[in-house]
Amino acid sequence: MKILSAEFIKSAAAPAGYPRGGLPEIAFCGRSNVGKSSLINTLLTRRRLAQTSKTPGKTRTLNFFLINDAFYFVDLPGYGYARTGRTLRKSWGKMVETYLSGRSALRGAVLLIDIRHSPTALDRQMKEWLDCYGHSVMVAATKEDKIGSQAARRSLGRISEELPLRGDQPLIPFSSKTGRGKDRLWSALDTCLRTAPGG
Numbered sequence: 001m002k003i004l005s006a007e008f009i010k011s012a013a014a015p016a017g018y019p020r021g022g023l024p025e026i027a028f029c030g031r032s033n034v035g036k037s038s039l040i041n042t043l044l045t046r047r048r049l050a051q052t053s054k055t056p057g058k059t060r061t062l063n064f065f066l067i068n069d070a071f072y073f074v075d076l077p078g079y080g081y082a083r084t085g086r087t088l089r090k091s092w093g094k095m096v097e098t099y100l101s102g103r104s105a106l107r108g109a110v111l112l113i114d115i116r117h118s119p120t121a122l123d124r125q126m127k128e129w130l131d132c133y134g135h136s137v138m139v140a141a142t143k144e145d146k147i148g149s150q151a152a153r154r155s156l157g158r159i160s161e162e163l164p165l166r167g168d169q170p171l172i173p174f175s176s177k178t179g180r181g182k183d184r185l186w187s188a189l190d191t192c193l194r195t196a197p198g199g
């Protein structure tokens with residue numbers, strides 16, 4: 001995919017704030033600090049379009065990025081940040097579930113899992129939501145540069161088994177540091193964006 005333009009459009013917490021116009025959307029979801037914003041920047045070859053941080057919980061609302069005036073990337077707030085209070089967790093759940101359950105422009109979701117760890121209960125719940133709402137799911141196993149190739153292979157097997165993943169749901173080792181997995185993920189996204197809603 002050639003990126004001709006990529007711009008931050010807006011943040012929103014509720015449907016009234018989502019962009020209008022019906023362009024297709026791809027959502028990026030995963031645990032806080034797993035590398036969502038970094039992965040978006042890597043895909044778009046923009047260094048600081050999506051804000052990244054060493055402090056987990058940086059992204060707190062849905063952030064919409066318009067690409068090539070043709071589709072949106074949606075950076076979802078991360079889950080599982082230990083210091084998040086109950087009230088915030090509740091508002092997070094409502095914000096994300098409202099989006100995933102009701103957004104007709106949504107064509108697919110990239111679920112990010114740190115390649116060094118087993119999926120958590122929240123990762124499995126997120127996967128279940130995505131399946132349950134019938135979204136195309138792609139999994140990016142992030143921070144691949146941080147482990148060796150043998151450990152990576154074992155880890156991919158474990159992720160696939162524990163989420164669990166179906167045969168038609170791609171699992172792509174990814175590194176925002178080296179760019180590994182970028183082409184594979186783009187090709188999966190391409191397919192997804194070409195697919196008619198519900199098709």
Ligand SMILES: Nc1nc2c(ncn2[C@@H]2O[C@H](COP(=O)(O)OP(=O)(O)OP(=O)(O)O)[C@@H](O)[C@H]2O)c(=O)[nH]1
Pocket residue numbers: 030031032033034035036037038039051052053054055056057058059077078079142143144145146174175176177178
């Ligand atoms: N080595 C390495 N570090 C990464 C990679 N991806 C992200 N990081 C680092 O991990 C930290 C978190 O990255 P973010 O992209 O901000 O994570 P996020 O999922 O957007 O986090 P929240 O917005 O808090 O949910 C930052 O310090 C990044 O530099 C990667 O592929 N390799």
Ligand SMILES: [Mg+2]
Pocket residue numbers: 036037038051052058059075
């Ligand atoms: Mg982020």
